[in-house]
Each structure stands twice: as C-alpha cells, then as structure tokens.
Amino acid sequence: MKVSVILGTRPEIIKFSPIICEFERLGLDYFILHSGQHYSYNLDRVFFEQLRLPEAKYNLDVGSGSHGLQTGRMLIGIEDVLKRERPDVALVQGDTNTALAGALAAVKLQISVGHVEAGLRSYDRSMPEEINRLLADHCSDLLFAPTVKAKQILLGEGIPESRIYVTGNTVVDALYRNLRLAEKRSEVLNSLGLEKRKFFLVTVHRQENVDDKERFSKILEGLKLVHERFGFPIVYPVHPRAAKRMREFNLKPKGIRLIDPLDYLSFLLLESCARLVLTDSGGVQEETCILRVPCVTLRYNTERPKTLEIGSNILAGAEPNVIVEKTEFMLKRRHDWPNPFGDGKAGIRITKILIDEFGENR
Ligand code: UD1
Ligand code: UDP
Numbered sequence: 001m002k003v004s005v006i007l008g009t010r011p012e013i014i015k016f017s018p019i020i021c022e023f024e025r026l027g028l029d030y031f032i033l034h035s036g037q038h039y040s041y042n043l044d045r046v047f048f049e050q051l052r053l054p055e056a057k058y059n060l061d062v063g064s065g066s067h068g069l070q071t072g073r074m075l076i077g078i079e080d081v082l083k084r085e086r087p088d089v090a091l092v093q094g095d096t097n098t099a100l101a102g103a104l105a106a107v108k109l110q111i112s113v114g115h116v117e118a119g120l121r122s123y124d125r126s127m128p129e130e131i132n133r134l135l136a137d138h139c140s141d142l143l144f145a146p147t148v149k150a151k152q153i154l155l156g157e158g159i160p161e162s163r164i165y166v167t168g169n170t171v172v173d174a175l176y177r178n179l180r181l182a183e184k185r186s187e188v189l190n191s192l193g194l195e196k197r198k199f200f201l202v203t204v205h206r207q208e209n210v211d212d213k214e215r216f217s218k219i220l221e222g223l224k225l226v227h228e229r230f231g232f233p234i235v236y237p238v239h240p241r242a243a244k245r246m247r248e249f250n251l252k253p254k255g256i257r258l259i260d261p262l263d264y265l266s267f268l269l270l271e272s273c274a275r276l277v278l279t280d281s282g283g284v285q286e287e288t289c290i291l292r293v294p295c296v297t298l299r300y301n302t303e304r305p306k307t308l309e310i311g312s313n314i315l316a317g318a319e320p321n322v323i324v325e326k327t328e329f330m331l332k333r334r335h336d337w338p339n340p341f342g343d344g345k346a347g348i349r350i351t352k353i354l355i356d357e358f359g360e361n362r
Helices: 010-026 045-050 067-085 097-108 128-139 148-156 170-185 188-192 213-230 240-248 264-273 282-291 305-310 320-332 346-358
Strands: 002-007 029-034 089-093 112-116 142-145 164-166 200-203 234-237 257-259 276-279 295-297 313-315
Touching: 002 010, 002 067, 002 097, 010 029, 010 045, 010 089, 010 112, 010 170, 010 282, 010 346, 029 067, 045 264, 067 097, 089 097, 089 346, 097 112, 097 128, 112 128, 112 346, 142 148, 142 346, 148 164, 164 346, 170 264, 170 282, 170 346, 188 264, 200 213, 213 234, 213 240, 213 320, 264 282, 276 282, 276 320, 282 295, 282 305, 282 313, 295 320, 305 313, 313 320
Parallel strands: 002 029, 002 089, 089 112, 112 142, 142 164, 200 234, 200 276, 234 257, 276 295, 295 313
Antiparallel strands: none
C-alpha cells in the first residue's frame, strides 16, 4: 500500500498527526503532500515541529487567493504529483479547499480517496466549508465518519454503507497525546499572566464572520460586553484572516487581549484552563467538549450538533446581547457531559482499515 496524505492548513496538520504517527510506527509507505494553503510559521511549520511530523515530500506553495484561484492551483499541482507517485489511496481531511482539491484530483485519476472526518453537515451552503465537505464525501471511496450521526447523514445522501466506517475523530487522539505534554511544557499561563479558570479564550476566523465588517464589529462588541459583565480577561489569538480584516475595517477591539496565533501545546493548555471559550472554529467546538470546558459558538449553525445536544456548546450567532446571554447561560451549566468524539484511537482504526483494504505491502 502507498498512501498520499494531502494537507494544507492548521487543523488538517493537527488532525492528521495521529494517522501520520501511526504510519511512521508501522513503517508504511506514504508521503505528505502539502498544498501550501497555510504558510505562515505559526499556522504551519510550528505544528510540524511540535507534533514531530516528517517533512512534506511536496509543497505546492499555492498560498492565498480567491477560492477559484487557490483551489485551481491546488488541483493542477496535486494532479501532477499524484500522476507521478500513483499512490493506492489519497487521504484528505475535513472541509478546506485543500481537502476538496485533493479529493477531486485523486478521484479523476481513479485513485481511491479516503475522507477523514466525513459526514459533517451544517446545511448552510453559504459556507465554503459546507460545499467542500459535501463534494469531498461524494468523491470518496472510504469515508471515515467520526460519529454514528455522521454515518447516518452519509447513508441519507445515498452513500453505500460498505464505504462508511465510524472511527471517532482524530482530534481526540491528538488532544490525549498532547495535553499532558502541554501541561508540562507550556509556559503560556505565566507568560500571559493568566490564572486557571479566571479567563475566557476566544477564536474567530470564519469567512462569514470576519469578512463582513458589520458582523465582525458586532462580535467584537459582544466580546467587550462579555468582558464588562463578567470581569474576566479575554484572550484572542488572532488568525491572520481576522487580523487582516481588523486592519482593513479599522476595527479597534476593546476589553480583549489580542495575541498572535498560538502553537498547539500553548493553545491546548489555554483551552483546558479557560473558564469558557467563545469561538467559530470547528476543532475548538470539539476540543472544548472533550476538555469539559463550556463553549459559546459565534455562529448560527454548527456541523457538530452533538455538542449542542449534550450541553457542551451553545449557538450565539453574532448579536452582542445574545453573546452575553448565552455566555451567562453556559457559565451556569454543569460540565459533566460525555465525550462523543471517540476514544483517542481513531488514527489506529483508520490505519487498520487502510491496511485491510490495500494490504501492508504492494
Ligand atoms: C481555511 C479554511 C477554513 C479553516 C481555516 C483553518 C477554506 C475554504 N477555509 O480558512 O475552513 O477553518 O483554514 O485555520 O479552506 N493567511 C496568512 N498566512 C497563512 C494563511 C493565510 O496570512 O499562512 C491569510 C491571508 O491573508 C489569506 C487569509 O489568511 O488571504 C485566509 O486564508 P485562507 O487559506 O484562504 O483561508 P482561512 O481563513 O485560513
Ligand atoms: N489552534 C492552535 N492555535 C491557535 C488556535 C487554534 O493550535 O491559536 C488549534 C486548535 O487547538 C484546533 C485547531 O487549531 O486543533 C483549530 O483550527 P482552526 O480553528 O484554525 O480551524 P477549524 O477547526 O475551524 O477548521
């Protein structure tokens, strides 16, 4: 078996890391194909270093641009590499432009596609991620659904059951492997002068939130009100898309401490020690749920509805007063929900399925 691992962004590097580590442990024949969608040190290299991942064999350096430009460049570059390497299977993860381009390039070359984190749906087609995940699923031969709910969604869309495997989400594997390390190694609480359970953590980066001046301003206003109401420091590691928009729109957030994007261990430690997290990130909704830290999602829908059902998360949208109300509600809620995302062995399971399907050696 020869596998191509196609990745390009921060969450893909993190969520692929348990699978890559398992490939390394077993000495499998695989290579990493990096699209170059993320390229800043603190969105890319820092995760390879910290998670001790091998170098990508290829980096297409596509960089930033419109969806068409970025995805088109990736398609051309990925096709070229796949033609040269002829892997048995191309693995993609999640819902980014990289995942879509990888799945599309591979399926057209009649290379099997494996989609990690298949079957998530927000049912909001204005999100680029919804289109990406839907198309990636429908290009795939092996769909690694993190939950039974995700499997049901795929079955409902007519995908044959024989292609779907419920594996858990690799985000759990990555978190379990790294949390203790984070507690030992990261100095982030001291360096930011924060006390455990006495601060809020924020991440906001989604296109629909930050590319719209009015909506981004309202979210920042909501965060200011949260600070005034509850008195805790609010720390916001700012994603470069959000930083760019803040500059362009001349937004000057108040009551929020803006910092650069963090490395994984520091971010995990902050998440695990926060009193509450406000976010529009997919991965952060999952990680807070696993860590039993309450989460307020700054969106009107989520493709992780299980977090709402079990009570780890609530949707607040972008209205300032609603953000304050939902924060208050979550602060009062009990934190004893179960972890619905798996047992931390998703990477091992996915690797085993690949070996069963394609054999260990060619
Ligand atoms: C992408 C994904 C999103 C995911 C996020 C993870 C798509 C459609 N979106 O969004 O689903 O949640 O990654 O973080 O694939 N930039 C830098 N340095 C970088 C990368 C980007 O400065 O290394 C800036 C550029 O100004 C760029 C902007 O961020 O225009 C947006 O980057 P892009 O890759 O288009 O999308 P993300 O917002 O990162
Ligand atoms: N993350 C990080 N540093 C940060 C913010 C997030 O390491 O400053 C990690 C976080 O632990 C999670 C992942 O990045 O595993 C989430 O990525 P992001 O929010 O960019 O993308 P999404 O999950 O929304 O696609």
